[in-house]
Amino acid sequence: MDKVLHKGSLVFLDLSYNNLGDQGMTDLALALHRTHNLRKLCVVECKFGPVGAEQLF
Amino acid sequence: MADFNLHGTDRLSSLDLSKNNLRDEGIAELSKPLRCCKFLVSLNVSSNFISPKGFLHLSIALSRNESLCILNVSTQNGLNRNRLQKLGGQYMTSLLGTLIQVLNLNSTSLGDQGVNVIFENLAHRIENKEETHVEILEL
Numbered sequence: 001m002d003k004v005l006h007k008g009s010l011v012f013l014d015l016s017y018n019n020l021g022d023q024g025m026t027d028l029a030l031a032l033h034r035t036h037n038l039r040k041l042c043v044v045e046c047k048f049g050p051v052g053a054e055q056l057f
Numbered sequence: 058m059a060d061f062n063l064h065g066t067d068r069l070s071s072l073d074l075s076k077n078n079l080r081d082e083g084i085a086e087l088s089k090p091l092r093c094c095k096f097l098v099s100l101n102v103s104s105n106f107i108s109p110k111g112f113l114h115l116s117i118a119l120s121r122n123e124s125l126c127i128l129n130v131s132t133q134n135g136l137n138r139n140r141l142q143k144l145g146g147q148y149m150t151s152l153l154g155t156l157i158q159v160l161n162l163n164s165t166s167l168g169d170q171g172v173n174v175i176f177e178n179l180a181h182r183i184e185n186k187e188e189t190h191v192e193i194l195e196l
Binding site: 016029032033034035038039040041042043044045046047048049050052053054056057 | 065066067068069070071072073074075076077078079080082083085086087090093094096
């Protein structure tokens, strides 16, 4: 995923209804921090809490 | 606009975090970065167990925002209920003078008093010719 996000031109990412949890969100956020084009992110019902949210920005 | 140093989520225009478990702590964590999101147009934190304390964080974070047009803090299908109540309603009134056009506060235990607080504030703004951009308000 890291390669896709970093090298690609992904603008919209929807990972809703996946059981990411805090660890998944942390991993996702790390990858997202290397993107340059992402404009829209949907992570509906991904079972994360404050720990996952903290990593987003 | 000099945004060359922005990366990752800094330039998001739409963020949907609904139906998770953010709670007040999560909103507090997000409040500082949200102040810096200069391109965020739509934010959805519906159904996240947020109480009036969390809405205080959110209202402070967004009160000077100059991009957000759509804000959803509702509860969906009774899941992970957000509770504004009267106090949270009072906090949210500070957002009625921002650029927000669509505000969804559905199913957030506002009660009669909370609804009154919102409407009194809107009426006050209209009487005093203070700006509000709210076009769609769901209570």
